[in-house]
Amino acid sequence: MMKITEIRHGRAIIWFSAVLLVFLAATDALIVSQQRRILLNIQRRCVNNELALMATLTREALLKKDYRTVEDFLVQWGSEHTDMLEIRAVMPNGFVLAQYKKESSARQLFRARSSVAHEGEHLADLEVIKDFTGVEDSMDKLSAGLVSASVVLVAFLGFFLWYTLSVTAMRPLEKEISERRKAEERLQGALSLLSATLESTADGILVVDKKGVVEQYNQKFAKMWRIPQSVMSASEDAALLQFVSAQLRQPETFLEKVRELYAAPELESSDSLEFKDGRIFERYSQPHWIDGVIRGRVWSFRDVTEKKKLEMMLLQSEKLSAVGQLAAGVAHEINNPLGVILGFAQCALKKSGDVPALDLPLRSIEREAVRCKELVQNLLVYSRSSNKNEREHIDPVPGIQAALSIILARAKTQRVELSTDFQSSPLKINVNKGQLQQVILNLCNNAMDAMPGGGNLAVKTSPASRAGGAFLRIDVSDTGHGIPDEIKSRLFEPFFTTKDVGKGTGLGLALAHEIVENHKGAIEVESSAGKGTVFSVYFPVSGEPPANVV
Ligand SMILES: Nc1ncnc2c1ncn2[C@@H]1O[C@H](COP(=O)(O)OP(=O)(O)OP(=O)(O)O)[C@@H](O)[C@H]1O
Ligand SMILES: [Mg+2]
Known part of the structure; x- marks a missing residue:
């Protein structure tokens, strides 16, 4: 296959040859026309000399008006000069005195005329017509020779040029071009690799x-x-x-x-x-x-958002498991003595009917013992040793309402307006009712803690969808002091509290989080300082009959 560079050289050489050929053709034409002019001048001079000689030789006979001799002379002269086609002696009035003429197929004619005079008297005009074909032929030969010489020259120059370009000049250039092209290709390859790496x-x-x-x-x-x-x-x-x-x-x-x-x-x-x-x-x-x-x-x-989240979760779960272990130990150690205290207190209460003075202390012992049992129970949720994992397939609204009735008294004394908005068509969830109520109570207690001077507490349920699944959403919103951004990430940590010692243990949200997670749900918070807070709890909606999770 012919290389592109060779095609380009070929074209350049053809152009060069064509231009050179045109130039040489023009030069040839110039030379030929120049040569013809020179030859014509020479011929003209020769014919003039010939005419002058003829005039000298015929003057005598013309003077004597011996036209016969003139004619003989003309005929003899004509037959002796092969290129002479016609000779005429013509009177000034146009009368032809004598004439020599021979048949010819000459292609080119040359005409000349000279007058014959004697002492100022015009005797006659001598006119000749000569065959000029020979001169033309030699001109044609010259042209043909020049043209062939030009063609040979152009061909030679063209070949010389092609050889010089391809062998001496172009080959190294071609090599360089091909090396550069290869380097360019390598560079392109490296660039596209870099770009692909960058993008991947x-x-x-x-x-x-x-x-x-x-x-x-x-x-x-x-x-x-x-x-x-x-x-x-x-x-x-x-x-x-x-x-x-x-x-x-x-x-x-x-x-x-x-x-x-x-x-x-x-x-x-x-x-x-x-x-x-x-x-x-x-x-x-x-x-x-x-x-x-x-x-x-x-x-x-x-x-690294996900990575950090995972790290946080890991930290959280490490803390939770630490708390869980602690809770398991504490629950183990406290549960039994508490049961004994509660049992004896209740037993003593039954028998104290005759001693009214014992009634109040015994009821106080019973109430505080129950409170301690509940706290132990909360801790047991972490330890996962709680046996309260029985779940029911229920509409959660009645359970929520029951939980709200517990906090109603506190809401009234604190001038907190409680409003509810439950979805019209019941959505059933698989839930441990007690734990659900605990979540609601914890969220509502926090909401009321955030509104010491009164406010609005709203509990709302609605259907929601998360990651393609159907959920029941429970919103607990308040118009309290809100949660500053800095502590949002720590809300669900066990024992994290902003409340004074003795007022909060910091377990409420951690517990709610743990319960919701155990139910494969989620808990989210939306709050801005000074404007209030919304806690949203999601429980997966279930069409299944209740399944007990062990
Ligand atoms: N609705 C709310 N408005 C403002 N801050 C809140 C709200 N809910 C929770 N918090 C903040 O989150 C912290 C942790 O709450 P959490 O319920 O876990 O513990 P706590 O209420 O302090 O103690 P407790 O164990 O008695 O519930 C609270 O101390 C409070 O600063
Ligand atoms: Mg709380």
Whole structure:
């Protein structure tokens, strides 16, 4: 197969040859016409000389008006000169005195005329017509020779040029071009590999120059930071930085760090970024070196929200299991003596009818013993040693209403308005009724603790869907002091409380969380300081008959 470079050379050579051929043809034409002019001049001069000689030789006879001799002369002259086709002696009045003429098929004729005079008297004109075909033939031969010489020259030059170009000049050039092409292909391959690697990484990567102007990024970066394509493609680093920092909890700290790193291009640094929406990114930044010179900076971001959540959950579950073990021990040690205290107290109460003074102390012992038993029971939920795992397939609303009736008295004394909104068509869930009520009570007690000066407490149930499943949602909302952002992440930790010693154990939400988790449900909180709080509890809706979970 012919190489492209060869085709290109071939074309160039053909063009060159064509132009050269045209130039040579023009030159040939010029030479031939020049040559013809010269030959014609020579011929003209010869014919003039011939005419002059003829005039000299015929003057005598013309003077004597011996036209016979003139004619004889003309005939003899004509027959002696093969190229002479016609000779005429013509009187000034046009009368032909004598004439020689021979038949010819000549293609080119040459005419000349000369007058014969004597002492100023014009005797006659001599006219000749000569065959000029020979001159033309030699001109044609000259042209043919020149044309063939030109063609040979052009062919030779063309070949010479082709040889010189391909062998001496083009081959090395071709080699260089092919090497460059290969290098380009290798570079393209490396670039596409780099780009594929960049796009396939789980991290968001941004490369900027020393001034912070964006040079390259992967789609993951734009996606992680939720940066619209318009902002990305505008490549305005100030706008980009603004967009990015606006999502963070502490934008100023981040901007300060960025400024610090741009001021010290050789620094490497890493930290964690907390987003307003709860996400957490790990940030790593290092200088971008090319041939030992810092050209900019590479930023990489990794979304570690899930990882952190898992770590937190692990921590939480470690704490819970510690509490569980503790609870199991405490429950074991306390449950039996408590049972004895409660049993004897109740027994003594029955028999104390005759001694009224003992009634109040015995009832107090019974009440406090029951309270302690309940606390032990709560702790047993953690230890999972509780045997209260029997579940019923029920509409939870009556159970919720029963729980609310317990807190009604407190609500009234605290000027808390209690309102309920239960979904019209009952949704059944598989639940341990006692534990459900415990969750509701804990949430309502917290709500009332948050409204010491009164307020509104609303309990609402509604159907909900989560991750494709059907759930019953129970919202407990209050108009209390709300929960500050800083403590939100710690709410469900066991023993976390903001209440004074003796007023809260910090077990209420931890317990509610544990119960809901055991039911494969979820608990969420929505709160802003000063505006109130909504706790939402989700229990999976079940169409199944009650199943006891052991
Ligand atoms: N509705 C609410 N409004 C404001 N803060 C709340 C609300 N619910 C819970 N909290 C906060 O969460 C903390 C933990 O609540 P949790 O019920 O676990 O413990 P507690 O109420 O302090 O003690 P207890 O064991 O007696 O329930 C509370 O101390 C309180 O700061
Ligand atoms: Mg509580």
